[in-house]
Amino acid sequence: xxxxxxxxxxxxxxxxxxxxxxxxxRHGYATVSMRQIAAEVGVQAGALYLYTADxxxxxxxxxxxxxxxxxAAVEALPQMPTPQARLEQFARFHIGYHLDRxxxxxxxxxxLRNLSPENFATIEALRRRYxxxxxxxxxxxxxxxxxxxMATLALIAMLTGVTNWYREGGRLSREDVQTLYADMALRAAxxxxxxxxxx
Amino acid sequence: xxxxxxxxxxxxxxxxxxxxxxxxxRHGYATVSMRQIAAEVGVQAGALYLYTADxxxxxxxxxxxxxxxxxAAVEALPQMPTPQARLEQFARFHIGYHLDRxxxxxxxxxxLRNLSPENFATIEALRRRYxxxxxxxxxxxxxxxxxxxMATLALIAMLTGVTNWYREGGRLSREDVQTLYADMALRAAxxxxxxxxxx
DNA sequence: GTCTATAGTACGATAGAC
DNA sequence: GTCTATCGTACTATAGAC
Numbered sequence: 211x212x213x214x215x216x217x218x219x220x221x222x223x224x225x226x227x228x229x230x231x232x233x234x235x236r237h238g239y240a241t242v243s244m245r246q247i248a249a250e251v252g253v254q255a256g257a258l259y260l261y262t263a264d265x266x267x268x269x270x271x272x273x274x275x276x277x278x279x280x281x282a283a284v285e286a287l288p289q290m291p292t293p294q295a296r297l298e299q300f301a302r303f304h305i306g307y308h309l310d311r312x313x314x315x316x317x318x319x320x321x322l323r324n325l326s327p328e329n330f331a332t333i334e335a336l337r338r339r340y341x342x343x344x345x346x347x348x349x350x351x352x353x354x355x356x357x358x359x360m361a362t363l364a365l366i367a368m369l370t371g372v373t374n375w376y377r378e379g380g381r382l383s384r385e386d387v388q389t390l391y392a393d394m395a396l397r398a399a400x401x402x403x404x405x406x407x408x409x
Numbered sequence: 410x411x412x413x414x415x416x417x418x419x420x421x422x423x424x425x426x427x428x429x430x431x432x433x434x435r436h437g438y439a440t441v442s443m444r445q446i447a448a449e450v451g452v453q454a455g456a457l458y459l460y461t462a463d464x465x466x467x468x469x470x471x472x473x474x475x476x477x478x479x480x481a482a483v484e485a486l487p488q489m490p491t492p493q494a495r496l497e498q499f500a501r502f503h504i505g506y507h508l509d510r511x512x513x514x515x516x517x518x519x520x521l522r523n524l525s526p527e528n529f530a531t532i533e534a535l536r537r538r539y540x541x542x543x544x545x546x547x548x549x550x551x552x553x554x555x556x557x558x559m560a561t562l563a564l565i566a567m568l569t570g571v572t573n574w575y576r577e578g579g580r581l582s583r584e585d586v587q588t589l590y591a592d593m594a595l596r597a598a599x600x601x602x603x604x605x606x607x608x
Numbered sequence: 609g610t611c612t613a614t615a616g617t618a619c620g621a622t623a624g625a626c
Numbered sequence: 627g628t629c630t631a632t633c634g635t636a637c638t639a640t641a642g643a644c
Contacts, residue, residue: 222627238522240439243619257628259621320519323437357589360581363574364567364593371566382559390556394563398597421609442637456610458639611644619636626629 223261225251230268235313239269239324269321270329276314277336283307284343293350294401300344301392304369309384315373341366353399365395422460424450429467434512438468438523468520469528475513476535482506483542492549493600499543500591503568508583514572540565552598564594 229250233242244265248255262268287303290296308315318333325333345362348355355361369391376387428449432441443464447454461467486502489495507514517532524532544561547554554560568590575586 236522238437238439240437241523244621245619253627254629255620256622256630260627265620323435324440357581360586360589361593364570364590367570367573368563368567368597371563371570374566375562382556386556387559390559391563394560394597397599398567398593400596443639444637452609453611454638455612455640459609464638609644611642613641613643615638615640617637617639620634622633623631624629625631626627 222251222253222257226258226261227268227272231272231313231317234269234272234321235316239265239317239321266326266329269317270325270333272314273318273321273325273329273333274336276311276318277333277340280307281336281340281343284340293347293352294396296347296350297353297396297399297401298392300347301365301369301395302388304366305372305388305391306384308370308373309376309387312373315370319370348399353401355400361399365398368398369395421450421452421456425457425460426467426471430471430512430516433468433471433520434515438464438516438520465525465528468516469524469532471513472517472520472524472528472532473535475510475517476532476539479506480535480539480542483539492546492551493595495546495549496552496595496598496600497591499546500564500568500594501587503565504571504587504590505583507569507572508575508586511572514569518569547598552600554599560598564597567597568594 226247229247230242233247233250244258245255247268248258251258258268262271284300284303284307287299290299318337322330322333341362344366345358348358348361348365353361372387372391376382376384378384382390425446428446429441432445432449443457444454446467447457450457457467461470483499483502483506486498489498517536521529521532540561543565544557547557547560547564552560571586571590575581575583577583581589
């Protein structure tokens with residue numbers, strides 16, 4: 211800390227991104243200044259511009275990386291035999307993945323309007339691909355949903371909402387929450403028997 | 410328009426609030442300047458301070474009014490005979506009320522972190538009262554939910570999510586959306602037969 | 609009640625020394 | 627690669643004329 215000079219390009223870049231992620235999530239992109247980010251990393255503001263073109267690029271890169279990683283993770287899930295198992299797997303995955311990355315998730319949902327139009331379009335396309343993954347599951351006849359597209363958006367909103375209140379070490383464990391939400395998702399989608407009715 | 414002087418205290422105040430509501434929702438509290446709000450109303454920036462102590466008070470008043478009106482509206486709903494009917498009524502109400510006030514809703518959910526700590530506590534208390542209204546419904550034995558508090562948060566997140574995608578004049582009517590979401594909420598809460606299975 | 613003008617501060621981004 | 631210093635701009639909020 212407080213080291214004044216030296217070569218740290220492999221380390222400073224990620225640290226800038228980590229600091230920006232945390233600060234943007236906590237205070238909002240528009241509120242956070244480049245000086246704050248620099249102070250968090252322990253460099254001067256000017257040094258940030260060796261690693262990012264500008265503040266907007268910093269936000270965009272964080273969101274794009276998050277969405278690309280999310281997509282890669284969901285598409286790497288093992289194939290499940292039944293529509294019900296696929297939906298349950300998705301619900302558990304979505305909650306687990308989002309609980310692991312609260313800052314990235316928060317930014318991805320809250321800072322869309324601070325993206326430039328072109329950057330917004332790129333992120334929206336990635337998000338749409340993620341939604342399509344769930345929609346494909348829900349389109350299976352086993353669910354008989356009148357509107358799978360709408361159900362997709364409803365379920366994703368429900369599952370993502372867990373990040374608004376879940377706190378590590380609280381009354382419910384991560385597993386509890388995954389089970390309870392997966393059950394609600396299965397029931398909402400019209401499956402009679404959820405995974406575990408807890409009781 | 411472009412009138413330069415005169416007495417408009419009864420009219421300028423509400424117009425400032427309307428402009429702030431629209432601009433905050435569209436661009437975010439932190440991004441919008443007092444000059445932008447003033448320009449939208451047609452006065453100079455300094456004139457705003459005759460109607461609000463500062464920018465923070467403007468945001469707080471908008472959020473507080475929204476939450477108070479929302480609470481008054483939900484508490485004025487006619488009493489329904491069964492738990493299922495109460496949940497369906499709540500789901501339809503929540504969606505209808507939120508679709509009618511997209512800007513206020515957006516601000517109430519997105520700008521919480523831009524409130525001062527004291528103002529945040531006030532708004533959170535109001536939100537908690539609204540959640541309690543639904544939680545009371547869900548605590549009825551008819552639903553047999555393992556965790557009514559969590560189910561409350563899950564359902565509110567799902568229902569509120571409709572504001573992220575619904576557009577007037579789109580594929581689904583307001584009534585369609587209310588029906589489909591109410592059905593999903595009823596099923597998620599563990600009620601076998603929803604209001605209308607649409608088929 | 610609204611205006612013009614401005615004090616005081618903070619910002620994003622860049623230039624040039626080391 | 628990081629620093630110091632700074633340019634040009636924008637902001638919130640206030641003071642004082644009308």
